[in-house]
Amino acid sequence: MQHSPDFQLQCPIPLSDYPRVTLAHGGGGKLTHQLIAEMFAPMFDNEFLRARHDGAVLPMDGERIAFTTDSHVIQPLFFPGGDIGSLAVYGTVNDLAMCGARPLYLSLSLIIEEGLPMQTLWKVVQSIKTACERAGVKIVAGDTKVIERQNGDELFINTSGVGVIEHNLDIRPGAIHIGDRIIINGDLGLHGIAVLAQRQGLEFETTIDSDCAPLNGLVGELLRADISIHCMRDLTRGGLAGALVEIAGTAKKHISIDETKITVREDVQGACEILGFDPLFVANEGRFVLFLPPDETEKALAVMHKHPLGAGAAVIGLVDEGAPGVAARNDFGGSRVVEMFSGEQLPRIC
């Protein structure tokens, strides 16, 4: 093989600690971060990856396009408020929107386990179509693989996406400034708890529906209103905490949030308490944070409150002086340091 010389390199993940890949390496917490920071990022290093964004912003003949990818391995395939098909579309649409791009085109790659009921595939395909129509994107390329029974788990879906950037803003984690306010567009924890409840057969008095939704419409309104967005990030694996810790780390800035400004529905809070989860770490699929200059917060909130997906928008914190990291002030006037979780909180959540 032509690449044998490279095989002499030492694996950057200490094999004595992790001789094998664990579930936590995919959970969005510390080990995922380690794998990316120590193995993938140095190996594939380039100016686009260095932005540590939800997608790559690429020059293309004087224009800028955004390009992103996401594989979806969620179990169960169908859950209250969505399914693997809508999730796969919105997940990639949202990553493009977080880059400040207008999502245009998606690819769709299916890895199907032999034996999947054709009717299940058909339901997912219809859901993908409906989600594409809602988000205003087209499937333009595809691929289908089938693997033997018990070598997969029903269905995995990769969607990659391309969008166009139609403004001159520089939107990325490294572009946040001290003094920036942080806005969130709604309450936390719905997606994670909806999926977990479905998986475990838990029943609540009220149905908890996933917040899974396309954010490009709302982001488009913000861009049209000329809001000087510095950074956006959707709050998927790792939740709000994971997103903020990553942004603080990339930007080398300190972030303070006020937990009393964050909304968590009572039933979601109750489920989190029973299950031992912290809502700050639970995955969402239609929630994002927005970093912007303080004098633009009122205007941004006004735009967001007019949109169904921004009705619950609120300022939850700011970028302030301090060592890189995230602090959360709680109900009792105290403050805690927010770190990425270790281990696996919720496997197969997206």
Place this chain on the structure above:
Amino acid sequence: MQHSPDFQLQCPIPLSDYPRVTLAHGGGGKLTHQLIAEMFAPMFDNEFLRARHDGAVLPMDGERIAFTTDSHVIQPLFFPGGDIGSLAVYGTVNDLAMCGARPLYLSLSLIIEEGLPMQTLWKVVQSIKTACERAGVKIVAGDTKVIERQNGDELFINTSGVGVIEHNLDIRPGAIHIGDRIIINGDLGLHGIAVLAQRQGLEFETTIDSDCAPLNGLVGELLRADISIHCMRDLTRGGLAGALVEIAGTAKKHISIDETKITVREDVQGACEILGFDPLFVANEGRFVLFLPPDETEKALAVMHKHPLGAGAAVIGLVDEGAPGVAARNDFGGSRVVEMFSGEQLPRIC
């Protein structure tokens, strides 16, 4: 769920024939074609998908870009001449090249089975890097998922890719003309037989290495030489036969090939005979066909013969009058109709 009305639609794949997805639905033969033609294509119909190309050619602010996706589920992960990492890079690079694009950017999405040795992941990552350097592309976006043991099979890799089209040619299956000559860039069957031999522990007197290679360099030479390319297609799942049958079907043209012009190495031919395969249907990962006007064949062959991946280039057939389909003239002066194979010839080959 917001999409309930659509769920009333009838599944287009007759459930009495195929109540469940079979391996053959992913094999690149008749059932794959049926799934695409009857379920995916009508559901996601748009002008880009209708081209039935290896990737989508998309307008982007006056320029044209190409966009494609491929998930790789090959077993074993390492085989003579390559591994899942180099395959994933070259597979997507080649799909972009077949669109006449210069491949620039790849995304890399890993679905890892819990328990995969970290050292194996590290070897694959190094192979990806080496392959990217050889092909001149950058990994610009990524995603990592880990699934529980026995819900996956070591490692699946999706690569999607973006390239730029720097000429005014209209390269796609529908653009072939009657009279076009068909050139192939080398011998057939190496990849499929190399992988199968590794999987089954078969030993031959000589090592059969996969032909897995990036074709963008060779295609770039053809484009720089101003060859009026009408269509290109790499000969992966379904082999030469699958590619030609698909192109003939999309273009509604008749294709005649001369089997005596096609090179199959003696050891590959022998392996095919023992295993019961027809080399025309065996997957390749560094071979492609090129459709072009007859008066440009000499020039194209001259360009190809100068390139290591085109040293074995030869004219193997032409587009002629007749009902849509493919005919192959054999050694004995006879002719056979070439159709897509039914069932599964070689699962998990890419």
